[in-house]
Amino acid sequence: xxxxxxxxxxxxxxxxxxxxxxxxxxxxxxxxxxxxxxxxxxxxxxxxxxxxxxxxxxxxxxxxxxxxxxxxxxxxxxxxxxxxxxxxxxxxxxxxxxxxxxxxxxxxxxxxxxxxxxxxxxxxxxxxxxxxxxxxxxxxxxxxxxxxxxxxxxxxxxxxxxxxxxxxxxxxxxxxxxxxxxxxxxxxxxxxxxxxxxxxxxxxxxxxxxxxxxxxxxxxxxxxxxxxxxxxxxxxxxxxxxxxxxxxxxxxxxxxxxxxxxxxxxxxxxxxxxxxxxxxxxxxxxxxxxxxxxxx
Amino acid sequence: xxxxxxxxxxxxxxxxxxxxxxxxxxxxxxxxxxxxxxxxxxxxxxxxxxxxxxxxxxxxxxxxxxxxxxxxxxxxxxxxxxxxxxxxxxxxxxxxxxxxxxxxxxxxxxxxxxxxxxxxxxxxxxxxxxxxxxxxxxxxxxxxxxxxxxxxxxxxxxxxxxxxxxxxxxxxxxxxxxxxxxxxxxxxxxxxxxxxxxxxxxxxxxxxxxxxxxxxxxxxxxxxxxxxxxxxxxxxxxxxxxxxxxxxxxxxxxxxxxxxxxxxxxxxxxxxxxxxxxxxxxxxxxxxxxxxxxxxxxxxxxxxxxxxxxxxxxxxxxxxxxxxxxxxxxxxxxxxx
Numbered sequence: 216x217x218x219x220x221x222x223x224x225x226x227x228x229x230x231x232x233x234x235x236x237x238x239x240x241x242x243x244x245x246x247x248x249x250x251x252x253x254x255x256x257x258x259x260x261x262x263x264x265x266x267x268x269x270x271x272x273x274x275x276x277x278x279x280x281x282x283x284x285x286x287x288x289x290x291x292x293x294x295x296x297x298x299x300x301x302x303x304x305x306x307x308x309x310x311x312x313x314x315x316x317x318x319x320x321x322x323x324x325x326x327x328x329x330x331x332x333x334x335x336x337x338x339x340x341x342x343x344x345x346x347x348x349x350x351x352x353x354x355x356x357x358x359x360x361x362x363x364x365x366x367x368x369x370x371x372x373x374x375x376x377x378x379x380x381x382x383x384x385x386x387x388x389x390x391x392x393x394x395x396x397x398x399x400x401x402x403x404x405x406x407x408x409x410x411x412x413x414x415x416x417x418x419x420x421x422x423x424x425x426x427x428x429x430x431x432x433x434x435x436x437x438x439x440x441x442x443x444x445x446x447x448x449x450x451x452x453x454x455x456x457x458x459x460x461x462x463x464x465x466x467x468x469x470x471x472x473x474x475x476x477x478x479x480x481x482x483x484x485x486x487x488x489x490x491x492x493x494x495x496x497x498x499x500x501x502x503x504x505x506x507x508x509x510x511x
Numbered sequence: 512x513x514x515x516x517x518x519x520x521x522x523x524x525x526x527x528x529x530x531x532x533x534x535x536x537x538x539x540x541x542x543x544x545x546x547x548x549x550x551x552x553x554x555x556x557x558x559x560x561x562x563x564x565x566x567x568x569x570x571x572x573x574x575x576x577x578x579x580x581x582x583x584x585x586x587x588x589x590x591x592x593x594x595x596x597x598x599x600x601x602x603x604x605x606x607x608x609x610x611x612x613x614x615x616x617x618x619x620x621x622x623x624x625x626x627x628x629x630x631x632x633x634x635x636x637x638x639x640x641x642x643x644x645x646x647x648x649x650x651x652x653x654x655x656x657x658x659x660x661x662x663x664x665x666x667x668x669x670x671x672x673x674x675x676x677x678x679x680x681x682x683x684x685x686x687x688x689x690x691x692x693x694x695x696x697x698x699x700x701x702x703x704x705x706x707x708x709x710x711x712x713x714x715x716x717x718x719x720x721x722x723x724x725x726x727x728x729x730x731x732x733x734x735x736x737x738x739x740x741x742x743x744x745x746x747x748x749x750x751x752x753x754x755x756x757x758x759x760x761x762x763x764x765x766x767x768x769x770x771x772x773x774x775x776x777x778x779x780x781x782x783x784x785x786x787x788x789x790x791x792x793x794x795x796x797x798x799x800x801x802x803x804x805x806x807x808x809x810x811x812x813x814x815x816x817x818x819x820x821x822x823x824x825x826x827x828x829x830x831x832x833x834x835x836x837x838x839x840x841x842x843x844x845x846x847x848x
Contacts (some may be wrong), residue, residue: 252627254634302806319573319630320762321805327755328798331791440751444638447631455627482646489639492632496620500628 219355224473226356232469233369234424238446239453239461240373241420247393247456248413249303251318256446257439258329259418263291263425264434265333271344280347284368284426291422292415298325299414304407333436342434365427372423373462376416380458389413393456441485448488452495454502463503467491532680539669548668553780554675555737558682560760560772562729565686567758568767569695570722571702572626576617576633577730578753579640580610582746584731585738586644586651589659592739599662603735610731611724618720626705629723634751641749656745659738671740678733679773687769689725698722752794759797762804765811774812 238256245253253259266287267280275283302321306314348360358366380386391399392409400406424442425434432438445468453464468488475487495502539547559581566572584606591597591605621632645653663670689695697718700708709715738744756779764775783793804811810818 252630302802305806313571315627316567316571316573317805320758321802323755323758324762324798324801324805327752327759327794328802330752331794331798334791335795437750440638444635448635451628451631451635455625483643485642486639489635492635493620496624496628496632500624 220477222354223356224477225470226354227358228470228473229466230353230356230358230362230366230469231473232466233366233373234428235442235445235449235468236373236462236465237369237420237424237427238442239449239465240376240458241417241424242446242450243453243456243458243461244376244420245414245417246450247458248389249306249318249410251303251306251315252322252447253414253417254319254322254443255325255329256418256421257441257443258326259291259295259439260421260425260442261333261434261436261439262294262329263287263422264429264438265337265342265425266290266422267426267429268342268344268434277345280344280364284423287426288419288423291425292419295418295422296411296415298418299411303414304410307406307410330436330439337436339436342429344430346430359431361428361430365424365431368423368427372420376420377458385412444485445488448492450502451492452502454505457502457504460502460504532676535676536673539672544667544669547672549781549784550777551668551672551675551740553777554672554679555733555740556757556760556776556780557679557773558675558733559730559757560764560776561679561682561686561769562726562733563757564761564766564768564772565689565698566722566726568761568771569690569702570698570719571705572622572719572723573630574633574723574726575630575751575754576637576640577727577757579637579749580614580727580730581734581737582644582744582749583613583640584610584734585659585744585748586657587731588735589657589738589744590650592660593657599660599739603732603739606735607728607732610734611728613731614727615720615724618723622716622719622723626719637749637751637754641746644749645746651744651746654746656743659742659744661742662736662739674736675740678736682729682733683769683773690769694718694721755794755798759801762801763797763811765813765815766809768811768813770816771811771813774816778812 238260242253242256245251264287267283270283270286271277271280302325303318306317346359346361347364350360351358351363353363380389388399388404388409391402391404392406392413396406399409421442425439432442449464449468450461452467453460453462468491471487471491472484476484479487499505538550542550559577563574563577566574566577584603586606587609588599588602588606592599592602597605617632617636618629621629644651647653651657662674690698697708697713700711700713701715701719705715760775760779761772762775763779764773765771779797783797786793786796808815
């Protein structure tokens, strides 16, 4: 195979990998702060896609998609905060036992709820807003405009998140809670608020990914299923609870899929991630950047 | 008060279970073919829900690939019968063994880590398997579905019903036996506090893997039988919705009870057949009910029934013992087993 082609596939893998990162970082973000996996991540992604489509089709028009993306992500974040207040906050008031079990069951029930609500409201059809931009040439790689926008959007969002987490007081509070909840409380951090905001931001990232990818991967009730799985594969590969791990894992998964489909077979593109996951679990179970946490 | 002595009580319960089983076995005489079919499917879910309850409820392992193990058992048996000419019972056995071995292998990789990893890995396993099954068109016939030879060609649902009733009874009896054996105590100890269990000398990895392999094998075997009943296998049954259905049944019925998954599976299957005309709204409804159960009343239907029975017994007891002035035993709360 000639090197231009290889470069093209590598680049294509990195582009899709950057978008996977949004999902994985959202999952990690929620896990670090609340110590729970949000299994309904893909459904928030799906809702982001629907919001984006509705905003573009009914109000903003295809020219102003860049206004619709933050609105859709914000809407998803608000929904996430509402979910957190109604369903997840009781986890931390001491009235429940087995927090991880409770969180798992509740978020899986949410998966069923949102998926079927989408079918009831919009039907099983696939929607897609028009492309966000004209095709671009990225080095040797000709790229679909929407894909490029999604890539750029993912990079901007991840940069913004990194800034907030590393450089602001709010980010300091987040990191404090992630390290030690009790310690953070004694330092005067309002845990309820931090949990709510962290959950909102985490699912908001998924919503943004859904909105950005709406023209590429289409919007339908089960559109979140595959992206959730990719997110989970990434966090196992990168290491549960590590933001850098999620980013490296996301890019790696994009690469593995892209190279796997050219070197092996394109029909099994969605299976290579699982292979990578098994490999990591067998060789380095804590993931590339994994924390060596004590068991609770 | 003879029924309160343990031995007599056990005998009473056994007699009640046997009577219930005989009554259930005679049901097809009273019902039409359609209703028998619905109950047959419900019994299939009883086995899936009960075996998943062993994992999630009693051992604390959230497998999210239970439906896929059932599907793989179905494909294994169907392909062995179709391509290698095996008899159906041998195929079913092979389906169970294959799912059990897969569970063992997947458990070996993931169960040394925190239990969350099992959930993550099984979810990824489930979706990847579904993709492979729909892509390997040459072997599985992909999304078209694989036509499977029937167990009783040309027969109505009644004989299948009896087979599934037998399987469900065997599964529940095996679960009861397992939970009363030392293994059951090890599993519950692992769920309650894995560190303490290990400190007490339980080889936690081995027993977690054991539970996972056994439950997956049960799912594989019953999935194989189900394939030979329905006559068609397709990757659609490996979608996550199917797993969610099993979870809904267990939570609604009541986790960590023997009766819970049975009540839950039958209730959910019968209700969703009765409301078939409403389409996906049923699933929305079930999801809302599960959220309500988790948030407000975790014991579920089995817990509710038990509480009602205790209350009834107490009022009856009060009425009876009012003259004699005997105290009433405190109501047993929803016990863990």
